[in-house]
Amino acid sequence: MRTLGFFLLYKVIMRYFLSWIVGVKWINKEHLRGKGPIIFVSNHNSHLDTMAILAALPANQIPTTHPVAALDYFGNSRLKKKITRFLTNAILIDRNRDSNKQSPTNRMVNYLDRNHSIILFPEGSRGAPEQLQHFQKGIGALLDRRPDVAYIPIYMSGMGKVLPKGEKVLVPFVSYVIVGEPRKVKASGVEDIVSEVALAVKSLGDEFRSKNNLSAS
Amino acid sequence: MNYFFSSRFSENQEVITIISIILGVLVFATLLFYALGRFYPIPKINELKQRTRSWWVMATLFILATVLHPMISFVAFGLLSFVAFRELTSISKNIRPEDRKAIFWCYLAIPVQYFLAYKGYYNLFTIFIPIIMFVWIPFVLVVRGETVEISRSMSILPTQLMFTVFSISHLAYLLSLPELQGFNAGGRGLLLYIVFLTEMNDVFQFTWGSLLGKRKIVATVSPNKTWEGFLGGMLTTVLVSYFIRFLTPFSITESLVTGLLIACTGFVGDVIVSAIKRDNGRKDTGTIIPGHGGILDRIDSLAISAPIFFYWVYNLYYAV
Numbered sequence: 257m258r259t260l261g262f263f264l265l266y267k268v269i270m271r272y273f274l275s276w277i278v279g280v281k282w283i284n285k286e287h288l289r290g291k292g293p294i295i296f297v298s299n300h301n302s303h304l305d306t307m308a309i310l311a312a313l314p315a316n317q318i319p320t321t322h323p324v325a326a327l328d329y330f331g332n333s334r335l336k337k338k339i340t341r342f343l344t345n346a347i348l349i350d351r352n353r354d355s356n357k358q359s360p361t362n363r364m365v366n367y368l369d370r371n372h373s374i375i376l377f378p379e380g381s382r383g384a385p386e387q388l389q390h391f392q393k394g395i396g397a398l399l400d401r402r403p404d405v406a407y408i409p410i411y412m413s414g415m416g417k418v419l420p421k422g423e424k425v426l427v428p429f430v431s432y433v434i435v436g437e438p439r440k441v442k443a444s445g446v447e448d449i450v451s452e453v454a455l456a457v458k459s460l461g462d463e464f465r466s467k468n469n470l471s472a473s
Numbered sequence: 474m475n476y477f478f479s480s481r482f483s484e485n486q487e488v489i490t491i492i493s494i495i496l497g498v499l500v501f502a503t504l505l506f507y508a509l510g511r512f513y514p515i516p517k518i519n520e521l522k523q524r525t526r527s528w529w530v531m532a533t534l535f536i537l538a539t540v541l542h543p544m545i546s547f548v549a550f551g552l553l554s555f556v557a558f559r560e561l562t563s564i565s566k567n568i569r570p571e572d573r574k575a576i577f578w579c580y581l582a583i584p585v586q587y588f589l590a591y592k593g594y595y596n597l598f599t600i601f602i603p604i605i606m607f608v609w610i611p612f613v614l615v616v617r618g619e620t621v622e623i624s625r626s627m628s629i630l631p632t633q634l635m636f637t638v639f640s641i642s643h644l645a646y647l648l649s650l651p652e653l654q655g656f657n658a659g660g661r662g663l664l665l666y667i668v669f670l671t672e673m674n675d676v677f678q679f680t681w682g683s684l685l686g687k688r689k690i691v692a693t694v695s696p697n698k699t700w701e702g703f704l705g706g707m708l709t710t711v712l713v714s715y716f717i718r719f720l721t722p723f724s725i726t727e728s729l730v731t732g733l734l735i736a737c738t739g740f741v742g743d744v745i746v747s748a749i750k751r752d753n754g755r756k757d758t759g760t761i762i763p764g765h766g767g768i769l770d771r772i773d774s775l776a777i778s779a780p781i782f783f784y785w786v787y788n789l790y791y792a793v
Contacts, residue, residue: 279559281760414563420570427573428580430563430759468755 262318265343271311278304278418279430282312283464287408287435292320292373294438295407297395297453299388299461300377301416306344308433309375309410322347322367323375324360324394347374361397368402378453386416388461391454396446399453403444409436409453411460434460487658487719488540491665494717495532498673499525523764531762531771539664543591543648550645551587553768557637557776558583560758560767564750565629571619572626575610579634582606586642593649602639607631636745637769640776643783644668650791653722662720663786669717670732671778672771674710674739681705695747698740707736722790734785735778742777746770 274280288309296309306323313321327348331337340346347367349360364374376398378391399407414431436456443452502525510518538549562568562576582602589598611627644667650660658666682702690698714732715725723731746769750758759767 279556279563417568417570417573420573423573425574425577427577428559430559 259316259319263315266307266311266313266318267315270307274304274308274311278426278428280304280308280415280433281430282308282433282435284435284437285312287437288312289314290406290408290438292317292371293368293402293405294373295368295395295398295405296321296373296375296410297407297457298375298377298410299412299457300379300382301386301412302382302419302421304415304419305377305412306375308412308415308431310344312433312435317373319345320371321345321373321375324349324364324377326351326380351380360394361401364398365401368398368405374398378450382416382421386413388458391450391457393446393450395453396448396450399441399449400444400446403441406438406440407453408438409456409460410434411436411457411464413461413464432464434464436460485658485661487662488665491662491669491717491720492536492540495536495665495669499529499532502528520764527762527764535668539661546648547587547591547645550641551583553772554583554587554638554641555580556761556768557641557772558633560761560769561633561637561749562630564753564755564758565633566753567622567625567629569619569622569626571617572614572630574617575613575626575630578610578613579606579630579638582634583638586638587645590642590646590649593646593651598642598646602631602634606634610634636776640780641772643779644775646783650787653790656722656790658720666717666720667735667779667782668775670710670714670735671739671774673713674706674736675743675774677709678702678706678736678740678743681709691744694744694751698744698747703736703740706740707733710736710739721786727789731782731785734781738778738781739774742774745777746773 298305298309306325310318310321310323322345325340325344325346325348327337327350330340330346331348337348340348347363349363367374376395378395379389380392381389383389399405411434412431413434414429415433417427417429418431419426439456441449441452443449506518506522506525509515510522534549538546558579562579568576586598586601589601610630614623614626614630644664647660647664647667650663652659679697679702682697682699682705685701685705686697686699688700689696690700690703711729711732714728714735718725718728721728721731746758750756757766758769761767762771765771
């Protein structure tokens, strides 16, 4: 029942809403066809980012794919928490780390060990629209623990104009979701892994812009 | 089924004739490029084949949107405006983050404009975007309060709205025109006439330009536009206009002038979009139509020829 719900929500409603109304275009979508565990790493500009990734996944992978979201933002009221969990299967982590619960990395590793996939936005926050920010350490810690799990870098462009941080009205703009090839991490050590992944995401964007003769946004 | 098809469609001999001509042209082009590719391969043959395939899709959609119930036609043209406007604002590098709310109002203007066209409220239809939105958009920008480069946004947004929504909605308004005595094809005939002629004019100018083109008209904007292509295209368009004047209430002289008008305005629309693309560092406005680029790449000529043609025919025959 839940699978059917996810199918309707993402493969029917979200997908056509994003591509027909908003104007989202997925490039190299076929790279998303693989089976979990996969770590999707993307830059973050908008709430639509998560939707755009989930809508492009194969239907049978959606119920076992978990976006990682901030507890202090999405969990600050019980209703919001429930909705987020119910609609996206999100793993809510505490950014402030003052609680004595399990560490965020441990929780993500548990999901990966059950062959579930994870969507991670290492920028931490959506930040200023359309500007790539510094990547946080979480992705490094995770890949350091599970270097055999493949990760897929994803670069999104334009979504920050559609629904940027702090805005409530959605305005259509042609946006791109550029999916990189699945790959395994080569570097070792948390910091090096972070910079490798950050470079992978950034170069997807640079490659896309140079191919289309666009200046950096 | 009767609900979807316009009741007069099957009786409308002229419309059936022009649809047969359109399909005939497509069959001819498909066979020609197939034969060329088979026996006499020229360099750009694959692009031409892809373009023809896209023409099939576009022609089918257009014919369906025209012969089905008028309600469907208005929704279809509204969607066309929507996608074109989205393409234009998305490639524009001068849009500021503060303009989002004004752009949202622009999107809201699309259904309003097409509703006015559907109802045939002529006066409101002609002033809604050029006057009301022209005032409303700058006001929304002012209320937002960010004045850095605001004058640029004030001019870009109404222009984009004019170019993609106001102009294209005139195609839809043709379907709301009242019936004329002794003119059987009606607004549907006029719609098929202007769209067929404008698109054929593009093709003619392209063909003549490819065959004979030497002297460039505006080299810095569009290197493919040559005097040979423009004049050759114009002559062919005038000729075709003469032969398909059964779709219009025009006399022979009027049909020749209309052909001339469409050739010139089509060219103007084409170079305007080329210049906008160049300014924003794009080759195409999008990737929606294989071989052609974006929607805007295809309707650029229509964006200028449609309103000009509309007021030309309106003032000749419909204004009392």
